[in-house]
Amino acid sequence: GQQVMQIPQYQHVQEGEDFTTYCNSSTTLSNIQWYKQRPGGHPVFLIQLVKSGEVKKQKRLTFQFGEAKKNSSLHITATQTTDVGTYFCAGPRGNTGKLIFGQGTTLQVKP
Amino acid sequence: DARVTQTPRHKVTEMGQEVTMRCQPILGHNTVFWYRQTMMQGLELLAYFRNRAPLDDSGMPKDRFSAEMPDATLATLKIQPSEPRDSAVYFCASGLTQGIPSNQPQHFGDGTRLSIL
Numbered sequence: 540g541q542q543v544m545q546i547p548q549y550q551h552v553q554e555g556e557d558f559t560t561y562c563n564s565s566t567t568l569s570n571i572q573w574y575k576q577r578p579g580g581h582p583v584f585l586i587q588l589v590k591s592g593e594v595k596k597q598k599r600l601t602f603q604f605g606e607a608k609k610n611s612s613l614h615i616t617a618t619q620t621t622d623v624g625t626y627f628c629a630g631p632r633g634n635t636g637k638l639i640f641g642q643g644t645t646l647q648v649k650p
Numbered sequence: 651d652a653r654v655t656q657t658p659r660h661k662v663t664e665m666g667q668e669v670t671m672r673c674q675p676i677l678g679h680n681t682v683f684w685y686r687q688t689m690m691q692g693l694e695l696l697a698y699f700r701n702r703a704p705l706d707d708s709g710m711p712k713d714r715f716s717a718e719m720p721d722a723t724l725a726t727l728k729i730q731p732s733e734p735r736d737s738a739v740y741f742c743a744s745g746l747t748q749g750i751p752s753n754q755p756q757h758f759g760d761g762t763r764l765s766i767l
Contacts (some may be wrong), residue, residue, distance in 0.1 A: 570753055581741055582693070584755040627693065631752035636705060638752045640693040 541566050543630050545641035553649050558615040560644035562628035569631055571604055571611045572638065577624040585613075585626075618648045652676045654759035656742050662765045668730040671762045673742030674723055680753050682712075682725045683743040684717055687761070693741075699725065700751060732766045739763050 542565045552558050562571065570589045574582040586595055588604035588611060595602045600621075601614045617623055625643040632639050655674040663669060675682050683698040697707035702719040710717065714733070719725045729736055743756040 570752075572755060574758075581758040581760050582743075582756075584757065587755055633749065634750055636698065636751040637695050637709075638756065642692050 541632050541639060543628060543639045543641040545626075545628060545644050547644055548642065549645045549647070551647045551649065554620060555617050558618050558622070558646055560613050560626050560628075560646075561612045562613075562630075562641055564609045564630050566633075569610050571608075572613075572625045572629045573602060573613055574629060574640075575624050576627065576643070580624070582627060583634050585639075615646075618646070620648050620650050622646060623648050652757075654742055654744050654757055656740075656759035656762055658762055658764045659760060663732060664767050665733055666731045667766075668728065669732050669736075669764060669766075671727045671740050671742075671764070673725040673727075673744075673759060675725065675742070675744030676757055677723075679744035679746050679757070681718060681745045681747040681754075683713075683745070683751075683756060684725070684727050684729075685690065685741040685743065685758075687741060696727070696740075698751065699726075700747065704720045732764075734766045737766050739762055 544563045546561050572587045573585040576582045592606045593604040599616045603612045625645045627640050627643045629638040629640045657672045660725040681700045684696040687693050696710045697717040699719045699744045716728045739761045741758050742762045743758045745754045
């Protein structure tokens with residue numbers, strides 16, 4: 540069945556270092572969404588990408604949607620301790636209306 | 651800020667007991683989703699409603715789980731009888747969707763942390 544995979548599963552960085560998480564789908568996606576979940580918290584919507592090759596920025600966060608609309612990445616420049624959490628990508632399962640979430644990448648930032 | 655409200659936040663009960671989780675979606679949102687999160691399985695969609703009508707509950711164990719939306723301000727997820735393997739965090743999310751619900755962002759509640767002993 541359709542899968543959404545994320546790598547790496549965990550990443551530990553020193554504060555100030557950059558961080559990237561990658562998301563790959565087994566099928567072409569109409570859109571991809573990114574969510575952040577702080578420890579003990581709930582997923583919070585960050586952004587949605589729709590167009591092939593789309594790049595969007597939110598302050599230190601850069602999101603990309605691949606040309607084939609099967610992969611995406613989230614890059615954080617100069618991480619801060621407030622960036623700690625698990626980042627999920629999510630894509631639609633066909634036209635079912637369901638979102639499939641990746642397993643997430645958990646980011647730890649050492650001050 | 652508008653938010654999705656879930657109650658209770660925590661629930662500990664013995665196996666065999668009925669568990670009811672409640673969700674108040676953001677006012678004006680027409681779509682409600684129920685998710686379960688565990689370390690092993692991650693975030694799994696259990697069921698979702700649009701305009702109070704159930705659209706999909708294929709992710710839910712039918713024999714013990716039931717989801718309803720009695721009115722536009724309340725969604726419920728019931729487990730009866732509960733089992734230890736049901737221990738998880740259950741999230742409700744809402745969104746304002748037209749067309750395909752997965753094309754719109756979802757707003758999650760704080761979740762119900764359920765432990766079945």
